[in-house]
Amino acid sequence: MKLNKEKRLSSHAINILINHAIFQFGGSLSIIFVNLYLWRLTNSLWVNGLYNLVAILSQAATTFFIGKISKKKGRTTIYRYGILMTAIFYLLIVIVQEEIVHYFYLFALLRGIAQGLYWVAYFTIVHEVSSDQNRHRYLGWNQIVMGSANLIAPALAGFIIGSFTGLSGYLIVFSIAFLMF
Numbered sequence: 191m192k193l194n195k196e197k198r199l200s201s202h203a204i205n206i207l208i209n210h211a212i213f214q215f216g217g218s219l220s221i222i223f224v225n226l227y228l229w230r231l232t233n234s235l236w237v238n239g240l241y242n243l244v245a246i247l248s249q250a251a252t253t254f255f256i257g258k259i260s261k262k263k264g265r266t267t268i269y270r271y272g273i274l275m276t277a278i279f280y281l282l283i284v285i286v287q288e289e290i291v292h293y294f295y296l297f298a299l300l301r302g303i304a305q306g307l308y309w310v311a312y313f314t315i316v317h318e319v320s321s322d323q324n325r326h327r328y329l330g331w332n333q334i335v336m337g338s339a340n341l342i343a344p345a346l347a348g349f350i351i352g353s354f355t356g357l358s359g360y361l362i363v364f365s366i367a368f369l370m371f
Contacts (some may be wrong), residue, residue, distance in 0.1 A: 196323035203319040203328055210312065211335045213273065214272025214368030218343035220280065220363050224297075224350065227360045231291050244298035244338075245305070252306025265314045277371035279304055283364045288357070 199207075228238050228271055260268045279300050283290055320328040349358035350366075 194323075196321065197327060199324060199328055199331070200319060203324075206312075206315055206319050207328070207331055207335060210332065211339060213276075213308070213371055214336050214339040215343045215354075215365045217276070218339045218345075219370070220346045220367035222344055223302075223347055224283070224301075225362055227364075228290065228294060230283050230357065230360075231288055237291070239295055241298045243274040243292050244295050248299045248302025249306040249309075250302075253310050256306060256310050259327070260310055260314065262320035265311045266308050266317070269311035269315060272304050272311060275300060275304035275307060275312055277368055278369065284361055284368060287361065296354055336339045 202309065225238050225241070228234075228241060232238075257270060282300070283297065284292065316328065316332070317325075347363045350363050353359060354362065
């Protein structure tokens with residue numbers, strides 16, 4: 191079954207899907223476990239709640255304010271900044287380890303800004319690499335990629351974390367996430 195040329199995905203669209211698959215897998219592998227890591231260190235709903243609140247609000251603020259900058263700097267540059275900041279986020283967790291408790295609000299801020307940068311640029315790029323004739327196909331593949339990553343990665347991370355004692359499994363998962371980004 192051959193598709194019309196207009197409905198096929200370009201090589202650029204396929205590359206963006208592959209990049210997004212890696213990003214989504216790395217994020218799904220580790221982001222929920224940041225909350226569990228904080229919980230293991232603090233046993234505090236307050237710390238976890240505040241961490242998530244700061245991350246969500248900073249992501250929203252970044253998303254709101256980055257639009258004009260994205261137009262000036264270019265979507266690809268903002269996309270790369272989002273990925274770079276996400277990598278730095280996980281690298282810093284591996285470096286500071288248990289000290290994250292003292293700086294959790296800064297980590298939440300970094301995570302929120304990184305996510306805001308990535309998602310604003312990603313959705314803009316999606317619009318640019320797809321057309322009215324193939325956007326549904328692209329979004330379908332995008333959903334398959336995200337759904338698969340969101341199912342497989344946390345299970346793999348849980349297996350890795352469960353295979354080690356103490357907090358070392360978490361640090362291995364965060365290191366893998368860093369390498370993926």
